[in-house]
Structure formats: structure tokens, C-alpha cells
Amino acid sequence: xxxxxxxxxxxxxxxxxxxxxxxxxxxxxxxxxxxxxxxxxxxxxxxxxxxxxxxxxxxxxxxxxxxxxxxxxxxxxxxxxxxxxxxxxxxxxxxxxxxxxxxxxxxxxxxxxxxxxxxxxxxxxxxxxxxxxxxxxxxxxxxxxxxxxxxxxxxxxxxxxxxxxxxxxxxxxxxxxxxxxxxxxxxxxxxxxxxxxxxxxxxxxxxxxxxxxxxxxxxxxxxxxxxxxxxxxxxxxxxxxxxxxxxxxxxxxxxxxxxxxx
Numbered sequence: 272x273x274x275x276x277x278x279x280x281x282x283x284x285x286x287x288x289x290x291x292x293x294x295x296x297x298x299x300x301x302x303x304x305x306x307x308x309x310x311x312x313x314x315x316x317x318x319x320x321x322x323x324x325x326x327x328x329x330x331x332x333x334x335x336x337x338x339x340x341x342x343x344x345x346x347x348x349x350x351x352x353x354x355x356x357x358x359x360x361x362x363x364x365x366x367x368x369x370x371x372x373x374x375x376x377x378x379x380x381x382x383x384x385x386x387x388x389x390x391x392x393x394x395x396x397x398x399x400x401x402x403x404x405x406x407x408x409x410x411x412x413x414x415x416x417x418x419x420x421x422x423x424x425x426x427x428x429x430x431x432x433x434x435x436x437x438x439x440x441x442x443x444x445x446x447x448x449x450x451x452x453x454x455x456x457x458x459x460x461x462x463x464x465x466x467x468x469x470x471x472x473x474x475x476x477x478x479x480x481x482x483x484x485x486x487x488x489x490x491x492x493x494x495x496x497x498x499x500x501x502x503x504x505x506x507x508x509x510x511x512x513x514x515x516x517x518x519x520x521x522x523x524x525x526x527x528x529x530x531x532x533x
Contacts, residue, residue, distance in 0.1 A: 279328075281353040282500070283307045283346075285336050285393055286363030288316040290462040291412065294489035295360050298497040300328060304358070307349040311335045311363075336363045336389030346396040355404045358500040359397040361390035361434075362412040368423040368468055379426045386430035387437070394441060398450055406449030408500040411438050412492075413456045415515050431456070435511050442509030451508045453499045458515025461486045479526045483516035 282299040286292040287308030296306045300323070307330040310316040320331040330352050334341040349356060365385045367378040390411050401407035416424050417431030438454040445452055459465060459477045465486070469477075478484055495514045498504055513519040 279303065279305050279353075280357040281305045281307065281349065281355050282358040282360065283309065283349055283356050283393075283397055284360040284362060285309045285389065286412075287331075288312050288319045290464065291457065291460065291489045291492045292360070292362040293319060294493035295362060295496050296323070296329075298490075298493040299358070299500075300325065302497060302501075304328075305353050306330070307332060307345075307353070307356075309334050309336070309345050309363070335385075336361075336393055337384035339392055342389075342392045342396050346393075346400065350400055356397050356400045357404070357407045359393060359401075359407070359409045360412065360496055360500075361393055361409065363389050364412065364414075366424075366427045366464070366468065368427070369425075370423060371425045374425050382426035382430050383433075386427070387433050390434055390437060394445075394452070398445055398448075401450050402448060407451075408504075409441065409445070409450060409452040410496045410499050411435075411441075411452070411454045412496075413438075413454050413511065415456050415458045415513060415518055418456055418511070418513060418519050438511065439509050446508045451499075451504070453504070453507060453509065454511040455492060455495050455499070456511050456513045456515065456519070457487060457492045458513065458518040459486045460489055460492060462489055477518070480521050481516040481518045482521055482525065484529075485516065487514060487516060 282304045284292050284295045287296050288310035296308050299306045305328045309332040313333045316331050323329050332345040334345040367382055411434050413434040414431040416428040417435045435454055438452055441452040492514050
């Protein structure tokens with residue numbers, strides 16, 4: 272038996288312990304949802320649950336999205352607690368930044384297992400629950416690396432490109448059944464992950480290509496996710512929204528333009 276009002280919408284966010292996932296969780300809480308946050312980092316997830324300080328509306332689930340049995344157990348826990356799932360955000364992701372010739376099969380499978388298999392498994396499990404209560408919305412978190420290639424990202428970029436196409440496949444069949452599926456492709460975002468892997472030179476390269484001349488914030492990505500899950504997006508299905516400051520649209524010449532403006 273669910274422990275909360277079954278009429279309250281429920282959002283399930285993977286990779287929810289920090290960064291974009293946590294920002295999405297906060298957005299849903301601010302808009303009247305109950306929220307289940309899934310992450311394989313048990314310590315950080317526990318700290319996040321304590322910090323949110325809303326045990327009636329927040330459930331934390333420790334699980335690895337690349338493991339079918341763990342996904343099924345987490346979804347069962349969400350249903351037992353809240354009785355329904357209305358929104359799924361497939362945000363859990365990992366990255367390996369290596370040249371193609373240095374990327375091992377283990378690297379490839381590690382990235383694909385979380386980024387692609389995880390989105391497939393979580394959607395399969397959550398869609399069955401959504402259909403029992405009239406449908407819902409899924410947002411897959413891809414990356415600008417899935418729309419345009421860049422160096423050192425053969426596994427990561429390919430996984431995100433696959434997520435974009437997976438979104439279209441899911442949108443056709445699940446949309447027909449009442450579940451909208453869309454995709455967010457974030458540009459560079461100031462998260463803990465980006466701070467660890469983006470050197471000063473890489474950050475400068477991004478600034479040279481982004482018309483808005485800055486990194487995004489996790490909250491800006493969450494706003495896009497929330498919109499796509501909301502009734503305001505009720506006729507949007509199978510789309511990829513680049514939340515990237517114009518990075519995907521940009522070509523060459525911005526540094527020269529900026530120098531001339533000065």
C-alpha cells in the first residue's frame with residue numbers, strides 16, 4: 272500500500288544524488304511532486320536525502336541502472352512507497368575521456384552499460400507502471416556530444432547519440448500508449464563531474480564556441496526537464512532540446528567577433 276496521497280504526481284530521477292539529477296529532484300519537489308532519487312553512490316545519496324529534509328515526499332534508492340535486477344527492485348520500492356510513477360528522468364551517466372585507440376572494451380561497455388542500457392532498462396520498468404495510471408512522461412538526458420562530435424569522447428558521444436535515437440524509438444510506441452518521451456542535450460554544465468575533467472584549456476575552448484559565453488547551470492537543465500514533463504509540453508513528443516547556450520548552432524568565428532567588438 273502506498274504511503275502518500277496517490278493523487279500526488281511522482282517523479283523518478285536516476286543519478287539523483289548530485290548535479291543535474293539533484294537539480295531535477297528539487298524542481299519536481301518545488302512543483303508539488305513526490306520524488307524518488309536513484310543513485311549507485313550510497314553515501315552521497317544518503318547525504319542528499321538528509322539535506323532535502325522531506326521524508327514524506329522523498330525516497331532514495333541505491334541501485335546501478337546497468338543492472339536489470341537492481342532497476343526492477345528500485346521501481347518496485349517506488350511503487351510500494353508512492354503507488355505510481357508519472358515522470359522518469361534518465362539522468363544517470365558516466366564518462367571515459369580517452370583517444371579512440373586508448374579506449375578499451377571495458378571502457379566502452381562501462382559507458383554504454385550506464386548511459387544507454389540504463390535508460391532502456393529504467394524506461395522499460397517505469398513505463399509498465401505509468402500505463403496503469405494513465406500514462407506519463409520520460410526525459411532522457413543525452414548531451415551536446417550526441418549531436419556534434421568532439422575529441423576524446425568516442426564511447427561517451429556515441430552513447431549519447433544512441434540515447435537521442437532511443438528517444439525517438441520510445442516516443443513512437445510509448446507515445447501511442449500515452450507516455451511522451453523527449454530528450455535534453457545539455458551543453459557544458461558547471462557540475463562536479465565537469466570540474467574534475469574540464470581543464471582550463473577545455474573551458475576556454477567551450478567559451479570560444481558558446482554564443483552565451485558561459486557554462487550552464489544544473490538548474491537551467493532542470494527547468495528544461497521539468498517543462499518537458501509538465502502539461503505545458505503535452506503535445507511535445509520524440510524531440511531533442513539542446514540546452515546549451517547556442518553551442519550546437521555555433522560554427523567558427525566567435526573569438527574573432529568578440530575581439531572586434533572590444
